[in-house]
Amino acid sequence: MPVTVLLVDDEPLVRTGLRAVLEAQPDIEVVGEAADGAAVIPLVRRLRPDVVAMDVRMPLLDGIEATRAVLRMVDDPPKILVVTTFENDEYVYEALRAGADGFLLKRARPAEIVHAVRLVAEGESLLFPASVRRLAAEHGENGGNRAARALLERARLTEREADVLRLMTRGLSNAEIATHLVVGAETVKSHVSAVLAKLGARDRTQAVITAYESGFVAPG
Secondary structure, eight states: OOEEEEOOOOOOHHHHHHHHHHTSSSEEEEEEEEESGHHHHHHHHHHHOHHHHHHHHOOOOOOOHHHHHHHHHHHEHHHEEEEEEEOOOOOHHHHHHHOOOEEEEEEOOHHHHHHHHHHHHHSSSSSSSSHHHHHHHHHOOOOOOHHHHHHHHHOOOOOOOOHHHHHHHHHOHHHHHHHHHHHHHHHHHHHHHHHHHTTTSSSSSHHHHHHHTTTSSSSO
């Protein structure tokens, strides 16, 4: 089954370019488009895309609020890939904290766009881990650390779960973590699920942000 994608951007040329790049792949299908975040909820409910590629800045409802709305109002929500001009944009970090699974630069090469969609759809690795670390370092001091530390303390991760979280922050996939820890892939998958559940994280991105904001791992 192909990965289905909904494109949400107020610039028609951006939507056209993304559609052309993605539909050139046999395993990706663009199922719809929207020009603003305000149109996302009904389209997601009707089209049930695997991934929403969504501009972070839009006139009526931006990508941050649209992400929150999707996660709050849609059962079994899709993965959300924020599309942005600048990776250090505060909007990008807020979108990630709101629940977006990753971000994509509008100037990205076609191969990078395709890779981002596939990686986010699979959910077994972290998209652009170095950039997420940098964003956490730049924005994590704005009141988030105390809450993140308390959350991590309440989680009471086991030693092995803590090891898995550290490796997740480096962007390693389940298979790479399994190789590093010399355990089976299913064991890693179970540990990852336990980490996400204990942290109340929707996905790896949210868990990694908590890890950096809490001081569990240091950016850099």
